Amino acid sequence: MSDLQETRRLGVERTGIEIIDEADRTARPADLFWPWFAANVSVFGLSYAAFILAFGISFWQGLLVAVVGIVASFALCGVIALAGKRGSAPTMVLSRAAFGVEGQKVPGAVSWLVSIGWETFLAIVAVLATATVFERLGWSSGTSTQVVATVVVATLIVAASVAGYHLIMRLQSWLTWITGAVTLAYVVMTVDEIDWSGVQGLPSGSDQAVIGALVMVMTGFGLGWINIAADWSRYQRRDASGRAIVGWNTFGGALAPCLLVVFGLGLAGSSEELLLGVADDPIGTLSTLLPTWFLVPFLLAAVLALVSGAVLGIYSSGLTLISLGVRIPRPAAAFVDGVILTIGTIYVVFFAESFLGPFQSFLITLGVPLAAWAGIMIADIATRRRDYDEAALFDAGGRYGSVDVTSLVTMAVATFVGWGLVVNLFADEASWNNWQGYLLGPLGLGGKDGAWAYANLGVLAALVIGFLVTLVARRGTIARQESATVG
Template sequence: MNNELVKISDADKTLTPGKIFYNWFAANIGIMGFVFGAMIVAYHLSFAQAILAAFCGALSFLVPGWVAMIGQREGVTTFKLSRAAYGTWGNKIPNAIAWINMVGWLSVNVITGTMLLISMYGVLDIPKNTVTRVIALAIFGGLVLLSGLLKEATLAKIQTWLSYVFGALTVVILILFLLKADWQAAFNLPSGHWISGFLPAVSIVAAGSGISWSMAAADWGAYVKPKTKPQATFWGTALGGAVPLFVLMAGGVLLSTIEPALATTGDPFGVMYSALPSWIGVIYFLVAAGGLIPQCIVSLRSARINLGTIGIRVSQRTSLVIHGLIVILIPVYVLFISGNFLANFELFLNFLGICLASWVAIFLCDSAMFRKNGYELALLVPDSKKHYNWGGIISWVIATITGFLFTNNAIWNGPFAHGIFRNNSLGVFISAIVAIICMFIVKMVAYSNNEGVSHHE
């Protein structure tokens, strides 16, 4: 098998640390950062605790930084690397999770874009009812589909300019929040519980940011110029995602002092819009909605690619129909049946976070414990004889099930979700910790059998 079918050729490695930083910065400058800030406040934390939780949550981008550094070192993208940890057939597990992740975030973006349009109805004196909500969903969904006709280069240019404009407007919005914030109310917020409040707030942010993005990190890192220092790739990725996310989450925390309902509302964008002067609110929300469209198209195409890596190969038309139905049905449920965006969003992050936290923990443990001298190419090729790496697979199953056992939410009640584990997202941390423990056991078993690294490879 030709190496270049797995490894990125040197000619294609054109990214610099600066470009890596900008790519991750642009991907995390979206309006969802304010929503994460509101979610943190919902855990009943003091102002200092909320800001610290935002900071620690943003630091979850150290994980994609590590994954990107591995991708640069090997010149291999994420899911080809993960074949070593799970086996070529066992690797279908993280592939399937990636597909669910991308389809889920695509649905979140469609819901967000639709709600942004609905939030502006007041300025246009348009009533907010079922018909007008359907129209907003049709408009945004239609724009997403029409954008699919554009080439990748055109989408990239649009995304770049929207990021600049949105970034500049965000600075203005943050200044307005700073001026309007009720600082006395913020500083007088009572302290929350560090274990059942602070840690779950950090985990839910990490699940929706660093842990989720880790699945794409090596896809960027593999294209970094060969002579680039690995530390530069690490920090370009980590800071590119963490800095804008932290700033926006801090803005969301401040906004909650102006609009306390933000932490509990089912329509956070409507509350956000009402806190802004109408003249800038319209511009800001329109740009924010426009900035979501290229992300939706990229996610849609990535979802189809992931179906292919799983082994489900369909035509572009069939893929469009499948994913189109999914990303319409989910917004219809959230917008017209459930009516609570934040509750459904947290549910999505909770379930996905448990699966992804255990996956990335196993991926990184496998790399650190068994790949110190680099990855063996024979483990990464599609026709590798190593179909299943049972150490990684069993560790993932045990860690993920354990995470769910300590989790409860609107549709699931784990038998051990009591006390400090009740009604929060600590299951995300549990799954990661158990995954690490399981991988240490795998390593000890390997060496006790006098097989060392060869056992795993």
């Protein structure tokens, strides 16, 4: 019985990190539009406009940053998605071709932490939004409401993730229409709040500030998903067009965020209160612009969109956990990550004073090694001319070997350089990250207090170093791998 048939019978996908049966590879490139669009068509995207303007740049600079950063970052996801079609396995299993079967555990651990962080963050935003909207409605908004919201949000995320790929794909297509319609209604209701003359008069920021905002956008959108991009393309037909896979990934992921962030720039640029409020409660602050009668549908759509994104994250983090050597079924792995998500949400909602600062610090810190991995993986994919030897992905004695020293050293060097070129912008809230930025002085970039300290050059540096070094240093290794006789 194929996995698809078993899923229809049991309602739960049993496939873990093993190769997808040819009979189950029935998806088309256009199918990739739904999970990526549904996970990103959220009013939360509007809040990124406030994060962009916080760099002190103008509306027009923010517009450039939003469009370029969002499209480029999701295009990189599309390139990673090509590996799914070529090897019909999860992203972190396919990455073994570049790092070795055992060596892959290093970037795998980073990927797992990133996924756990993202899904927890989305759950936190959903819980805070629920409490704020309940308060505006005059309902209970205290601890009891937050407890109930935490339980409901975590249950929805874990239940869908445990069910697996086929249910998630169906849910995402439904959620797209629901969240898309409500988000469009939000735009129509709040467009009058925008003071276009005031927005266009916002002063321009420095080049360093523009680059910093660009890196933040790339990290917050496409690069935040890049470590799971092939998880959704592994069900693609073997003869699917590679260009179509890249295109539908990019289109699905970037369409809604581009429109929402640009509109959000108008809202945030028109209201200092909105600009500051987004920092502590993004969705709740955005709801303050709405009439009372629309708050319930707005809340439901916002929470469903956030849950949609978290479902993708926890599904993939479960696969990554298994790829690290944890020998449990995929549904159990998703459940374990769900417990961690719930604990993290409880801590932030009930005990932490602010979550934006620590989250952004966390995002940039893990974004550096993740960008290094992405550069290595993209170069590896671009260099290969054949599909993966699927059996060798699970055999340390196979053509991909146990540990690829070149890739691990490249990732380590790129990460070292990257961490040296970013600074912790939240020194008080996340003091554990104040060691970063150690190369800004020696490289003549003004030190931790200079203008370049805010450009987050480390993420771009790690990505470029990983890509260029791999493109040159591993070309021969990849050629030998592809010419080796299958054992």
